Amino acid sequence: MVAEFNLKRDVLQKGLCTLCGACMDGCPYLKNIADHLVMPFQCSAGEGRCLAVCPCLPTDWEDVRKRFLGDSAADPDIGVIAGVYKVRAKHPISRCQNGGTVSALLAYGMDAGLGESALLTRSSGGLEPEPFWAKSPEDIQEAAGSKYFAAGSLRLLNDRHRQWDKPVMVVGRPCQIRALRKIQIHEQSTGHTSPVLSIGLFCTWQLSWSFGDFLAQEFPGKKVQRIAISLQGLEVDFGEGPQPVSMDGVRAHMRSACHYCLDMTAELADIAVGAFEQEAGWNTLIVRSKAGMDWFEGAKNRGDLLVAAYPEAELQRLKAAAHNKARRGLEKIRSEAV
Amino acid sequence: MEWMTTLDSPGKVFLLQGNEAIVRGALEAGIHFAAAYPGSPSSEILTMLGRIADKRGFYAEWSTNETCALEACMGASFAHARSLCIMKQNGLMTVGDALHTCGLSGVKGGLVLVVADDPSAHSSTNEFDSRNMAVSANIPMLEPSTIQDAKDMIPYAFELSEQLQQIVMIRTVTRINHGRSNVVLGELPKSLRPLKAIGEWDRFVGINWFHESQWEKMDQAGEIFEKSPFNTYEGPEKPALLIITSGTGRLYSREALDTLEEGMSVEVFRNHWFHSREALDTPEVRNKIGILSIGTSWPLPERLVLGHAKKAGKILVVEEVDPFLERGVAAILGKEKDFSVEILGKGKNGVLPRVFELDPDRVRNAIAKALGVDAKDEVPAPAPAAGVTARELTFCAGCPHRATFFIVKQALELTETQGVVMGDIGCYTLGAQRAGHYLISFLGCMGAGINAAEGLGQLNRFGFDQPVVAFSGDSTFFHSCLPGLVNARYHNANMLFVILDNSATAMTGFQPHPGIGRTAMGHPAEPVSIQKVVEAIGCPVTTADPYDVEGGIRLVYDLLKQPGLKVLIFQQPCVTAHIRTIEKTKIWVDPELCRGDACGCGRFCSRIWGCPANIWDDANKRAAIDEVVCAGCGVCVSLCPAGAIKMVEKEAV
Ligand SMILES: Cc1cc2nc3c(=O)[nH]c(=O)nc-3n(C[C@H](O)[C@H](O)[C@H](O)COP(=O)(O)OP(=O)(O)OC[C@H]3O[C@@H](n4cnc5c(N)ncnc54)[C@H](O)[C@@H]3O)c2cc1C
Ligand code: SF4
Ligand code: SF4
Ligand code: SF4
Ligand code: SF4
Ligand code: SF4
Numbered sequence: 001m002v003a004e005f006n007l008k009r010d011v012l013q014k015g016l017c018t019l020c021g022a023c024m025d026g027c028p029y030l031k032n033i034a035d036h037l038v039m040p041f042q043c044s045a046g047e048g049r050c051l052a053v054c055p056c057l058p059t060d061w062e063d064v065r066k067r068f069l070g071d072s073a074a075d076p077d078i079g080v081i082a083g084v085y086k087v088r089a090k091h092p093i094s095r096c097q098n099g100g101t102v103s104a105l106l107a108y109g110m111d112a113g114l115g116e117s118a119l120l121t122r123s124s125g126g127l128e129p130e131p132f133w134a135k136s137p138e139d140i141q142e143a144a145g146s147k148y149f150a151a152g153s154l155r156l157l158n159d160r161h162r163q164w165d166k167p168v169m170v171v172g173r174p175c176q177i178r179a180l181r182k183i184q185i186h187e188q189s190t191g192h193t194s195p196v197l198s199i200g201l202f203c204t205w206q207l208s209w210s211f212g213d214f215l216a217q218e219f220p221g222k223k224v225q226r227i228a229i230s231l232q233g234l235e236v237d238f239g240e241g242p243q244p245v246s247m248d249g250v251r252a253h254m255r256s257a258c259h260y261c262l263d264m265t266a267e268l269a270d271i272a273v274g275a276f277e278q279e280a281g282w283n284t285l286i287v288r289s290k291a292g293m294d295w296f297e298g299a300k301n302r303g304d305l306l307v308a309a310y311p312e313a314e315l316q317r318l319k320a321a322a323h324n325k326a327r328r329g330l331e332k333i334r335s336e337a338v
Numbered sequence: 339m340e341w342m343t344t345l346d347s348p349g350k351v352f353l354l355q356g357n358e359a360i361v362r363g364a365l366e367a368g369i370h371f372a373a374a375y376p377g378s379p380s381s382e383i384l385t386m387l388g389r390i391a392d393k394r395g396f397y398a399e400w401s402t403n404e405t406c407a408l409e410a411c412m413g414a415s416f417a418h419a420r421s422l423c424i425m426k427q428n429g430l431m432t433v434g435d436a437l438h439t440c441g442l443s444g445v446k447g448g449l450v451l452v453v454a455d456d457p458s459a460h461s462s463t464n465e466f467d468s469r470n471m472a473v474s475a476n477i478p479m480l481e482p483s484t485i486q487d488a489k490d491m492i493p494y495a496f497e498l499s500e501q502l503q504q505i506v507m508i509r510t511v512t513r514i515n516h517g518r519s520n521v522v523l524g525e526l527p528k529s530l531r532p533l534k535a536i537g538e539w540d541r542f543v544g545i546n547w548f549h550e551s552q553w554e555k556m557d558q559a560g561e562i563f564e565k566s567p568f569n570t571y572e573g574p575e576k577p578a579l580l581i582i583t584s585g586t587g588r589l590y591s592r593e594a595l596d597t598l599e600e601g602m603s604v605e606v607f608r609n610h611w612f613h614s615r616e617a618l619d620t621p622e623v624r625n626k627i628g629i630l631s632i633g634t635s636w637p638l639p640e641r642l643v644l645g646h647a648k649k650a651g652k653i654l655v656v657e658e659v660d661p662f663l664e665r666g667v668a669a670i671l672g673k674e675k676d677f678s679v680e681i682l683g684k685g686k687n688g689v690l691p692r693v694f695e696l697d698p699d700r701v702r703n704a705i706a707k708a709l710g711v712d713a714k715d716e717v718p719a720p721a722p723a724a725g726v727t728a729r730e731l732t733f734c735a736g737c738p739h740r741a742t743f744f745i746v747k748q749a750l751e752l753t754e755t756q757g758v759v760m761g762d763i764g765c766y767t768l769g770a771q772r773a774g775h776y777l778i779s780f781l782g783c784m785g786a787g788i789n790a791a792e793g794l795g796q797l798n799r800f801g802f803d804q805p806v807v808a809f810s811g812d813s814t815f816f817h818s819c820l821p822g823l824v825n826a827r828y829h830n831a832n833m834l835f836v837i838l839d840n841s842a843t844a845m846t847g848f849q850p851h852p853g854i855g856r857t858a859m860g861h862p863a864e865p866v867s868i869q870k871v872v873e874a875i876g877c878p879v880t881t882a883d884p885y886d887v888e889g890g891i892r893l894v895y896d897l898l899k900q901p902g903l904k905v906l907i908f909q910q911p912c913v914t915a916h917i918r919t920i921e922k923t924k925i926w927v928d929p930e931l932c933r934g935d936a937c938g939c940g941r942f943c944s945r946i947w948g949c950p951a952n953i954w955d956d957a958n959k960r961a962a963i964d965e966v967v968c969a970g971c972g973v974c975v976s977l978c979p980a981g982a983i984k985m986v987e988k989e990a991v
Contacts, residue, residue, distance in 0.1 A: 028942045028979040033752045033895050040751040040775075041946045048937035160981065 005057050007050045008039040015256035016056040018206075020172070021131065021152025022179035023050035025159065034128075035150040035209045035255070052186045055178040056257065064181045064268050069289045077319040077326070079267030083287040083296070084315060086276050086308040097146045097228065098275045099283040101305065102199055105271065106140050106169060108299035114197055115169030119156055123147045127212050127224055131156050143171075148207045148227050148234075150255050154179055167195035173203045174263035181268050197291060200266020202274025202284070204258070204325055211253035218249065231277060262329045264322040271296060278314060344390055346526050354521040356514040357382040359485045360424075360452060363492025365394060368527040370419035370447070372398040373407035375817065377426030378461035379515035380454035384424055388858030395530055400850055400858045403784075403817040404429035408436045411449055416542045418447035418534040420496055427455045427468045428763075428783060432818070434471070437505070439544025441475040442552055444503040446542065447533070448496035451507045454515050457658045457695030463763065463781065465694070467660035472507050472636045476552055478559040479507040479636040480568065483588035485519035487568060487633060493524070498562065502555045509635070511658045511695070513586045560637040568633025569642055577628030579708050580650030582643065584663050587656035587696060588631040594702035595627060598711070626709065638666045647671055647679055654708045655683040656690065656701055682708050732773040735951040736969025738840055738910035739766045741884040743774035744947065746807060746836065749894035750777075757805040757898070758794060760787035762819075764811035766838055773948065778809070785810075785818025788826060788835055795831030795903070805898045806833040812840065813851040815868055820875075823905075827877050830902045834894070835877075837907045838884075839868055869907055877905045884908040885973050923970030924986040925951075929960040931982035943974050943983065 007030075011017050017037050024030055027050065029043040051057060065080060074080045088099030096103055109115045116135070120143035123129040131153030134140050154176055156162075164187070170180055177200040184196060215224060215236065222238040229235075234250045235242035266272040270292030276282035287293045299305050342352045343362045354362065360383050364372065372391070374384035384398060391398040397414075401407035404425045411421035425433070430453045440449070453471075456462040472479035480495055482488040488510060495506040563569065573580075581591045630646050632638065647653060647667070655664040664683035671677060682704070684692040689704040733740040743766075750757035761767055761778035762785065770778035780790050791808035810819045815837055826833060839853070850856045855865035872879045882893050890908070897904045933939035943952040943961050951968035954961060961982070963974075975983045 026979070027938050028946070028977065029940075031748050031752060031891070033892060036752045036754050038748075038751040038754065040748045041942075044940040044945065045935070045937040050937075160979075 005051050007043075007054060011054055011056045012037060012039060016260060018055060018173070018175040018255065018257040018261070019150040019152045020055055020176040020179040021154035022053040022055065022157070022176075022183055024152055024155035032152065032155075037152075049186060053179055053182045055175045055182065056260075059178055059182060061268070064178075064185070067185065068181060068268065068270075074267070075319065077322040078265045078286065079263075079272075080288045081286055082289065082293050084310045085285045085287075086279075086282055086310050086314075087273075087285040088282045088306050090304055090306055092281070093141050093144050095141075095144045095226070097144070099281055100144070101283040101285060102171060102201070102273050103140050103144050104304045105199060105273075105295060105299050106134070106171070107137055108302060108304050109169050109197065109295060110135075110137075110140075112298055114167060114295055114298075116166045118169040118171065119153055120171055121147050121151050121153045123149070123151075128209070145226060146201070146228070148229070149209055149211065150206050154183070157183060164192040164194045167197070169197045169199070171199045171201065172266075172269075173206065174200055174266040174269075175203075175257075175261065176200075177266045177269040178263065197295060198269045198271070200269030200272040202265050202272065203261075204264060204321075205254045205261075206258060207250070208253045208255050211250070214249055214253055215245075218245070219243075229275075230280075259332045260329050262326045264325045265318070276314070277317075278311075282308075284310070284314075284318065342523075343386060344394065344526075345523065348523055348525045350523050351520050352523065353518055354485060354489070355382070355518050356482075356485050356488050356510065356516060358386065359489035359521050360492060360510075360515075361386045361390075362521070362523065363489040364422050365390075365526055366489070366524045367422075367448070367450075367493040367496040368420060368530050369422045369496075370396050370530055370533065371411060371414035371421040372396065372424070373401045373410045373421070374399075374424035375401055375404045375407055375429055376813075377429055377454070379456055379512040380424050380426050380452065380510075382515075383452065384858055387422075388860065391859045398858050402852055404433045405436050408433045408440065408451065411451075412436070412440055412443075412445070412542065415445040415447040415449045416540070417536055418531075420448045420531070421450075422492070423449070423451045425451075425453055426462065427453060427466045428462060428464070429453075430468045430471050431466060431783065434474075437471065437475045437477070440505050441477045441544075442546065442548045443542050443544035444548065444552070444555065445499060445505050446503070446540075448499035449505045450492060450495040450499055451505060452492075453507060453509050455509060455511045455659065457511050457513075460512060463767070463783075465659055467658070467662060468507075469509050469635060469662045470660065472509070476556060477505050477507055477636075478502065478556070478563075478634070479509060480633055481509050481584045481635045482514055482568075483583070483585055483631050483633060485514065485517060486521050488514055489521055490524070491568065491633070494568070498559070501562075502559055504552075504555045504559075509585070511585055513695070556637050559634075560639065563634035563637065563639040564641055566634045566639070569631065569639055570633075571628060571630045571646060573628025574625050576649045576651075578626040578651040579628075579705070580646055580653045581627060581629045581656055581705070582632065582646075582653060582663060582667055583629060583656040584632045584635050585658050587658065587701070588629065590696050590698045590701040591629050591656050591705070593698040594705050595624060597698070597702055598706060627705070632663065635663065636666075638663075638670060640670045643667055643670050644674060648677065650679060652708060653679055653681045654689065654704060655681065656696065656704070657684075658696055659693075661685065661688075661692070730772055731768055732771075732948065732950060733768060734969070735949050735964075735967045736971035736973075738884045738908065738971075739769070739838055740773065740947075740949060741887055741890070741910075741971075741973050742766070742836070742838055742908050743769045743777055745884060745887055745890035746894055747775040747777055748891045749898060750805060750807070752891070752895050753805055753898050755804055757807060758791075760791045760794075760806070760808040762787040762808070762810045762814050764814050764838075766809055766811055769809065783818075784814050785822055788819050788822035791833040791835070792822065792826040792829065792831040795826065795833035796829065798832055806831075807898075808833060808835050809838060810835070811838050812853050812868060816852050816866070820871070823872065823877065824875055826903050827875050832901060833903060834897050835903065835905045836894075837868060837872075837905065839907050839909045840911055872905050872907070877903055879905040879907060881907045881909055884910050885971055887973060887976060923972060924965075925963045925968050925970055925972065925975065926984050926986075927961045927963055928982045928984055929958060931980045932960045932978075933980045933982070934959050934961065939979055943978060947974055947977055949974060 069080045072080050087101045089104035092100030093103050106118050118134045120134045121129045122143045129147035129151035225239045226237040234245045270289045272286040274284045276284045372387045387398040408423050411423040414421040453468045457465050459465045482491050499506040657663045661684040682689045684690045689707045759777045760780040787808040791806045794806045852866040944954045951964045953964045975985045
């Protein structure tokens with residue numbers, strides 16, 4: 001199926017790469033620094049792994065759902081819903097992005113042996129993110145908060161020294177979860193197996209690293225502490241409270257791939273988590289798979305999560321937002337015939 | 339056979355290389371002083387002179403560049419030293435100003451300049467004909483046509499130089515410098531002539547005041563050349579075809595005659611062409627042709643040429659590279675009233691090609707055409723030897739330059755912009771080829787890279803935002819990049835200057851330069867630190883080891899992001915120069931781990947990295963290391979994505 005594709009020509013040079021990391025590190029042809037991913041030399045392998053796992057090349061969504069999410073019907077806008085809730089951590093860890101739900105699920109998962117380690121993304125000051133394997137509550141704390149700069153954490157799955165027998169948890173953006181599923185399918189075909197639980201973050205765009213240069217220009221001499229998206233748009237905290245950044249500036253530095261993206265709510269994850277937009281400090285959580293439900297229930301039953309019913313109006317608003325994102329993406333794809 | 343150059347046995351005959359013959363000639367001339375900048379095909383001359391200088395009591399140096407060398411010789415000449423300056427044709431281009439003023443000032447002690455041309459540019463970027471420079475500088479010039487001439491002309495040139503009080507140039511070509519032939523040795527002086535003090539009113543000044551006296555010296559030289567023993571004629575009194583030739587043209591013409599005469603097979607012909615000196619004996623073709631060989635190419639002996647021309651039915655001029663002699667002959671004959679004769683030679687419609695070096699085949703075809711006879715077997719293109727596949731030039735195994743180009747290639751790609759790389763002259767010129775991933779897109783003379791980059795680095799005001807990188811080797815840095823670096827720094831050009839410090843002038847055979855710490859005569863010297871020089875000019879400078887490929891890519895990427903002038907020195911000794919001094923590290927491939935052709939590698943080590951020691955074992959479909967070739971640098975170990983290339987540290991050899 002992938003033979004006619006060429007990663008350099010069809011993904012990298014078209015600006016479609018989301019920097020998920022799935023193809024990185026396993027192969028000497030793909031070189032990455034900051035958010036640049038390039039292929040300086042011509043690969044001779046042809047039908048390779050990169051083509052099999054790249055989330056920007058054709059994906060059989062039906063097949064992935066069947067394999068990982070069971071047979072439940074999928075909502076056309078926000079995917080398979082085994083349950084949708086308004087959730088927050090009972091004791092949100094500091095610097096968590098919204099309700100701290102993701103970090104709480106991870107902490108529970110580690111205690112309960114669902115994942116021996118978790119593939120997370122940390123950074124200092126919200127800039128220059130760096131993927132790492134979290135193995136303790138301290139590590140989870142270190143990763144708390146959203147990094148809006150493109151980051152390819154899935155590359156760590158390709159570490160040639162990695163053991164493929166221990167269960168792991170992976171947190172990622174929707175594009176990353178799609179890539180993760182493709183990796184899982186690919187690994188099955190190559191004999192590797194490894195139980196993987198995934199949390200997908202809601203996502204509408206991420207930023208190019210050039211946004212850092214833009215901030216340095218706009219706010220000279222200031223050091224970024226935290227970046228957040230609120231109803232007001234993007235806010236940057238330089239340690240003096242959140243400051244809004246002009247949406248034009250933000251748009252100019254969005255990663256090109258995100259303009260083509262069709263998935264806002266991580267439709268292929270075991271659990272998807274986003275902000276609960278009407279009330280700060282809370283999350284929207286969608287359970288999609290059986291494994292996801294066991295994980296969520298376990299954390300809830302242990303008393304780690306506060307869970308409330310999800311307001312119908314809010315659900316409609318979420319679907320509309322997801323629909324709009326997909327519509328914009330489709331228009332972009334059609335207009336450029338990528 | 340270098341030892342023969344110092345042998346005190348006049349009259350003895352030895353098989354010498356052209357460069358050895360020149361060295362011998364220098365000893366017979368009793369030189370006090372020799373200075374050169376390395377460049378093929380001349381490099382061996384000063385290397386040998388350096389080794390024997392102490393023993394013979396003269397001084398020899400590898401100068402920082404050709405201008406330093408020539409002007410040092412001028413200084414020595416001022417004190418009546420006999421000075422020999424050696425360079426290749428490109429070097430001569432850089433000394434233009436010095437040479438022209440030297441021509442005006444004239445010299446005191448004999449000053450002979452040997453310039454080795456490289457027709458076909460076997461080890462050069464071009465095949466400039468340096469004879470044109472003698473015309474421009476208005477100085478006498480000689481051309482040896484045999485190895486014996488190459489020796490004999492050196493003392494002759496020194497005598498002439500002192501007689502005329504003028505610098506004398508000798509132009510050789512690769513086939514003379516690197517050819518071998520029997521040479522009869524001459525006498526060595528018992529001791530060197532004493533120097534003279536420079537008096538209060540002695541002057542050595544190159545100003546236009548002396549222009550007329552310079553011409554008078556040329557007139558005098560012309561007279562002397564009319565009777566020079568280096569101009570010879572062999573053949574009938576009235577030849578149907580007069581071949582006028584200089585340099586290798588003389589031997590090529592003779593060889594051509596032999597084969598035309600005997601219908602010799604091309605193979606036999608090729609195998610003996612250069613060494614054969616059989617007399618012109620037999621009938622037909624032979625008694626139609628005369629060969630006038632000119633050793634004193636400038637100024638031309640006009641009467642001699644005219645005298646022979648008047649007896650000839652037709653003239654063919656045979657010479658290397660430019661139609662220099664041809665134009666000279668035409669100018670002489672053109673001045674003669676009521677005289678006309680057809681002159682054949684080089685050119686678009688000529689009988690000889692106007693580019694690339696001559697060979698007996700070409701000369702043979704030209705003579706046949708000139709005579710209107712059948713060349714018998716037309717000369718076929720040389721067939722490659724069976725079993726030898728054509729291979730592109732590449733860097734040696736373990737060469738730090740391969741790693742440097744590999745690093746810069748990837749760093750530039752990572753900027754996701756179209757970088758522009760300016761090359762310079764050295765081994766790293768190979769960077770314009772596959773070995774350097776075709777990175778170099780600009781190549782001029784020595785020192786041109788940094789200056790061209792400086793120019794591009796000023797264009798940001800027009801929106802030009804491509805990253806600009808200029809390369810220089812360490813020897814080239816001292817030779818000609820210093821003014822360029824000062825210029826780039828003063829005008830803060832947007833560029834990255836990468837200095838490849840492999841501590842050797844490797845391309846021409848590891849002659850020492852000011853950064854090495856050893857002189858041509860083998861004496862220790864305090865090395866000049868490139869880093870300190872760059873720092874003193876006020877450039878931000880970073881040093882790195884090119885063997886650390888990942889670190890290097892990051893570093894170059896970071897430097898490219900910074901505005902203004904950046905200097906990066908990649909330091910790693912040339913493996914070929916240093917391999918004997920390091921303990922050999924054993925490198926091997928674990929076939930269990932090697933991914934070979936499969937996804938995740940695709941023979942990255944042999945196909946992309948391309949070290950000649952990273953080979954592909956086709957029988958096992960796995961990579962392997964050619965242990966004989968491997969230099970143990972360890973770079974491929976760090977590049978293998980599967981960790982299949984292993985290294986055993988420090989296995990003693
Ligand atoms: C680029 C981006 C865009 C987003 N856009 C939206 C949006 O439009 N609407 C919305 O509702 N929510 C969005 N989110 C999700 C939201 O910001 C929170 O991550 C989510 O609500 C979970 O909150 P929390 O308090 O439970 O997270 P925390 O408990 O703080 O945990 C966050 C976890 O996310 C991981 N993480 C952080 N950054 C990244 C990254 N770049 N890639 C992969 N993993 C990462 C960390 O490792 C950490 O474990 C986005 C997140 C990201 C990273
Ligand atoms: S096909 Fe395989 S070897 Fe080639 S680029 Fe893709 S992952 Fe690398
Ligand atoms: S989207 Fe992911 S898999 Fe595709 S090219 Fe980018 S990093 Fe590689
Ligand atoms: S918008 Fe889509 S492509 Fe961009 S980071 Fe989010 S999920 Fe990935
Ligand atoms: S780079 Fe490594 S895996 Fe690839 S062919 Fe060479 S030794 Fe084998
Ligand atoms: S160690 Fe590897 S790169 Fe270095 S010389 Fe040997 S084969 Fe070549």
